[in-house]
Amino acid sequence: MFLSVFEVFKIGIGPSSSHTMGPMSAANRFLALLASNDWPRPAGAVVSRLSVSLHGSLAYTGVGHATDRAVILGLAGERPETVDPDAMDATIAQIRQKGTVEPAGHPGYAFDCDADVIFNRKESLPGHANGMTFYALNTDGTILLRQIYYSIGGGFVLTDTELTAWQEARNSPASDKQTDDIPFPFRTAAEMLSMAKRSGMTIAAMKRANEEARMPREKLDAGLDGLVGAMDGCIDRGLRGEGVLPGGLHVRRRAGQLYEKLSAAKLSNQFDPMMANDWLSMFAMAVNEENAAGGRVVTAPTNGAAGVVPATLRYCREFQSAAGKDATRDFLLTAAAIGGIIKTNASISGAEVGCQGEVGSASAMAAAGLAAAMGGTPEQVENAAEIALEHHLGMTCDPIAGLVQVPCIERNALGAVKAVTAASLALKGDGTHFVPLDNCIETMRQTGSDMHEKYKETSTGGLAVNVVDC
Ligand code: SF4
Secondary structure (H helix, E strand, O other): OOOOHHHHOEEEEOOOHHHHHHHHHHHHHHHHHHHOOOOOOOOOOOOOEEEEEEEOHHHHHOOOOOHHHHHHHHHOOOOOOOOOHHHHHHHHHHHHHHOEEOOOOOOOEEOOOOOOEEEEOOOOOOOOOOEEEEEEEOOOOOEEEEEEEEEEEOOEEEEHHHHHHHHHHHHOHHHOOOOOOOOOOOOOHHHHHHHHHHHOOOHHHHHHHHHHOOOOHHHHHHHHHHHHHHHHHHHHHHHHOOOEOOOOOOOEOOHHHHHHHHHHHHHOOOOOOOHHHHHHHHHHHHHHHHHHOOOEEEEOOOOOOOOHHHHHHHHHHHHOOOOOHHHHHHHHHHHHHHHHHHHHHOOOOHHHHOHHHOHHHHHHHHHHHHHHHOOOOHHHHHHHHHHHHHOOOOOOEOOHHHOOOOOHHHHHHHHHHHHHHHHHHHHOOOOOOOOOHHHHHHHHHHHHHHOOHHHEOOOOOOHHHHOOOO
16 A cells, blocks of 8 residues: 555645545545546436535534535535635635535536535444535435545545455555555555665655655655645744634634744743743644644644644754755655555544544654654664654544644644654664554554544543533
8 A cells, every 4th residue: 555745745724634624525526426427327317406414523523623614615616725715714605695506617506505514423334433425416306426435534535435445455465556566565664674674775765766656756856845835834824823713612822922932032042941842832833723723734644633743844944953955855755654654554533543543643753754854764763653653542532622622732732742752762772672663553553443432533522521612
């Protein structure tokens, strides 16, 4: 199973990759299916209305994660990578007023924003916690086309058939033909280390070779630099943000005020041993406040956990003088390699395995990226990822009011702090360590599988029920 660095890191919008970006992409895919000839269309049938039902975690926390807005905008033809966050309210208001969605290339369909987005909390779909069914209806209300999609984390969307094929490939590596054209088809950390040993290459160099099997170097480097620009842009917008976040919890944006305080402290020239930690936390919070406000972010590997990698990367560039452009690219390639291994063998979805799969994975990716950028060996890089992931094991997903705000924003700050600590610890060793990364990933998978549903992005347990929502 090959996951490109541009699948692990995707430019999109907040607040959630699985609950906002995935559903919007699913709506895009449904429109494409509708416009194709890939479905049996009875003679005389006219698609006149669309509707969608949301299931499982999407039904429980969809309002807080803006899933309803995402599918409405997606059915209007908006895409996560290009939608203008500042124009979304006006687009939805217009759809409400006209009672139609009018995507480009389609005739326009009746759509009632209240009645045609159904939050079905009674029935879950069998493939994944984040299931949704799209319907195209005839003029007499009969169903002409019905398609299930699953949003499996990080903005990835699969149909029910694709999900089955993906699960089979995951369980049976020999049947996976997706990696035939890449030189280093590692699926596990053990395979990655053994290929690094045989080839004498770093993890970043192997990942680069895999990517370059499918795209020219110039395109790869331009894309990597574009990701850094998007991550930096998100931090900078977050640092300018003011006021309270949307959703009704009245959570204050703090990154901007922190920036003023930390900048003043820096100018005073007084040594503060917490300074690097504070800047790191501030970078992460800036991203996650921007995400919670529905702004543009990079999934890394999800939106809920989008602050950890950019914060650690910015820390690397601002506090580690060795980090030039090549080190920055190596950071992202290495982080993507680790993210791909975790997604292949466990999950990066909070609805599937809890927050250990989101912030835990992001922290492991960031730790590996930082260790690589600072010249670590493949063994030290693997060690860094393992330390970071191990100390997120068991972490539940319990966002208050279904909003990606509390505990998510501060959790990213702490994920980044753990990533830096893990990289630093690993770089001071020789790479040998007690728990292999693969065993840690498998532990996360098993723990997630045993975790009660109320702790998996349903907001029916944990902090979500122990703090008064007012
Ligand atoms: S608690 Fe963690 S997994 Fe859940 S929404 Fe927040 S960041 Fe994502």
